[in-house]
Amino acid sequence: MYSQTEENYLKALFNLGNHKGEVNVNELSRELDLKMPTVNSMMKKLAEKGLIHYESYKPVRLSEKGKKEAALIIRKHRLTEMFLVEKMGFGWDEVHNIAEQVEHIQSPEFFAKMDELLGFPKIDPHGSPIPDQSGKMAWPEYIKLSECKAGDTVRFRAVTHSSDEFLKFLNSRELLLGTIIHIQSVEPFDNTFTVSYGNRASAMLSHIAAEKLLTEKVS
Amino acid sequence: MYSQTEENYLKALFNLGNHKGEVNVNELSRELDLKMPTVNSMMKKLAEKGLIHYESYKPVRLSEKGKKEAALIIRKHRLTEMFLVEKMGFGWDEVHNIAEQVEHIQSPEFFAKMDELLGFPKIDPHGSPIPDQSGKMAWPEYIKLSECKAGDTVRFRAVTHSSDEFLKFLNSRELLLGTIIHIQSVEPFDNTFTVSYGNRASAMLSHIAAEKLLTEKVS
DNA sequence: TATAAAAGTTAGAATAATCTAATAATTATA
DNA sequence: TATAATTATTAGATTATTCTAACTTTTATA
Ligand SMILES: [Mn+2]
Ligand SMILES: [Mn+2]
Ligand SMILES: [Mn+2]
Ligand SMILES: [Mn+2]
Numbered sequence: 177m178y179s180q181t182e183e184n185y186l187k188a189l190f191n192l193g194n195h196k197g198e199v200n201v202n203e204l205s206r207e208l209d210l211k212m213p214t215v216n217s218m219m220k221k222l223a224e225k226g227l228i229h230y231e232s233y234k235p236v237r238l239s240e241k242g243k244k245e246a247a248l249i250i251r252k253h254r255l256t257e258m259f260l261v262e263k264m265g266f267g268w269d270e271v272h273n274i275a276e277q278v279e280h281i282q283s284p285e286f287f288a289k290m291d292e293l294l295g296f297p298k299i300d301p302h303g304s305p306i307p308d309q310s311g312k313m314a315w316p317e318y319i320k321l322s323e324c325k326a327g328d329t330v331r332f333r334a335v336t337h338s339s340d341e342f343l344k345f346l347n348s349r350e351l352l353l354g355t356i357i358h359i360q361s362v363e364p365f366d367n368t369f370t371v372s373y374g375n376r377a378s379a380m381l382s383h384i385a386a387e388k389l390l391t392e393k394v395s
Numbered sequence: 396m397y398s399q400t401e402e403n404y405l406k407a408l409f410n411l412g413n414h415k416g417e418v419n420v421n422e423l424s425r426e427l428d429l430k431m432p433t434v435n436s437m438m439k440k441l442a443e444k445g446l447i448h449y450e451s452y453k454p455v456r457l458s459e460k461g462k463k464e465a466a467l468i469i470r471k472h473r474l475t476e477m478f479l480v481e482k483m484g485f486g487w488d489e490v491h492n493i494a495e496q497v498e499h500i501q502s503p504e505f506f507a508k509m510d511e512l513l514g515f516p517k518i519d520p521h522g523s524p525i526p527d528q529s530g531k532m533a534w535p536e537y538i539k540l541s542e543c544k545a546g547d548t549v550r551f552r553a554v555t556h557s558s559d560e561f562l563k564f565l566n567s568r569e570l571l572l573g574t575i576i577h578i579q580s581v582e583p584f585d586n587t588f589t590v591s592y593g594n595r596a597s598a599m600l601s602h603i604a605a606e607k608l609l610t611e612k613v614s
Numbered sequence: 615t616a617t618a619a620a621a622g623t624t625a626g627a628a629t630a631a632t633c634t635a636a637t638a639a640t641t642a643t644a
Numbered sequence: 645t646a647t648a649a650t651t652a653t654t655a656g657a658t659t660a661t662t663c664t665a666a667c668t669t670t671t672a673t674a
Binding site for chain 1 (some may be wrong): 630631633636639
């Protein structure tokens with residue numbers, strides 16, 4: 177199959193290519209913490225293998241084959257995170273780095289068993305959808321908290337980035353997935369949000385933080 | 396830390412060096428399915444890193460440091476096998492290849508959690524002892540079934556080699572760890588054992604098979 | 615003990631993944 | 645649009661791991 181290295185490139189391409197699916201060599205090199213020439217040669221190799229579309233000086237795009245491969249690795253990553261949280265008792269802020277390694281294990285049975293023990297979950301502990309066995313995955317139409325306005329009531333559904341520090345920050349504010357948040361006001365100067373939720377009558381969230389929270393309108 | 400490759404060499408050295416602790420380049424190359432010159436250069440590298448004692452044309456021995464590193468990888472392997480069997484529902488014949496990969500994961504927390512969820516087990520699903528966190532491990536004084544004689548009654552405690560085929564063979568004979576075996580007779584010509592156990596009044600075991608079963612005398 | 619076989623080593627090459635330095639193309643800016 | 649900054653590519657080197665072919669040492673055998 178593909179090497180661990182190649183798999184990490186595919187995953188990064190998938191994650192960076194959100195909308196148009198285009199990724200610059202430069203972005204990719206920042207994401208993977210590798211020099212541009214390193215990434216450049218890997219692009220040629222992945223193109224050779226039919227995993228990406230690549231033309232000199234143009235942004236790179238995953239091929240259908242590449243997309244599917246990437247989604248299947250992301251599936252293993254997210255199933256692992258879910259298993260670590262639900263079946264092993266880890267916190268949602270402790271699982272990413274372990275999953276980063278476990279995702280490369282070659283054993284369909286291993287992940288099938290996780291899936292089964294978890295009852296075929298559809299989302300991971302950070303609210304991200306888990307691709308199905310054919311690599312298909314759909315994001316519900318979530319709205320960033322930062323795009324909501326005073327008076328709105330929303331349910332916190334997912335985080336856009338799941339760095340340990342950010343998740344620990346949310347832990348410290350008792351902001352869990354599923355929490356219903358009322359937006360009291362938005363400071364026009366710096367877009368700081370004043371919100372209430374759970375037993376917190378009034379809490380402040382910077383725009384930076386609010387941008388990373390994906391929510392769903394509550395009627 | 397050490398590369399996956401280096402870890403696999405250390406483990407093979409540990410497993411092959413049973414008694415005297417000496418391992419020939421040739422044995423190691425067969426075990427790892429690599430050519431001798433490949434192993435030879437790795438021996439120089441491991442010696443450089445202080446993991447083995449190496450002199451030209453002499454068998455290799457793990458250093459104390461190398462022994463400890465190897466034992467800690469074996470600890471991760473065996474904890475993983477135990478976890479797969481006890482917590483995930485795999486059969487003892489399905490776990491080795493998965494553990495062969497999981498053993499390389501770098502996350503003390505991951506294995507500490509397994510250990511805790513398993514209640515700090517002392518043996519793996521094949522009856523092999525699990526080294527402790529400092530790398531110490533002791534084999535009880537088991538006796539190969541092949542070394543027992545007619546009339547002996549023993550308890551099956553461990554297998555010496557845990558290839559899938561052998562374990563499936565034991566499954567098909569309903570020979571599980573813990574089974575009490577009565578030796579009825581031993582054919583002098585080819586050392587075939589005739590035994591009884593569980594609800595099998597009379598079963599035959601070749602010398603080849605009997606050599607791979609470790610047992611304990613029952614008074 | 616002389617020869618043959620087996621085991622071990624050396625030399626040199628290949629592949630994967632990475633880097634630095636230099637160069638080229640594209641994009642932004644004055 | 646000319647120049648500067650950014651982005652991308654090429655060339656060449658490095659490290660890790662493996663290989664084949666040739667040679668050496670040790671061990672077994674006649
Ligand atoms: Mn993750
Ligand atoms: Mn990874
Ligand atoms: Mn095993
Ligand atoms: Mn291994």
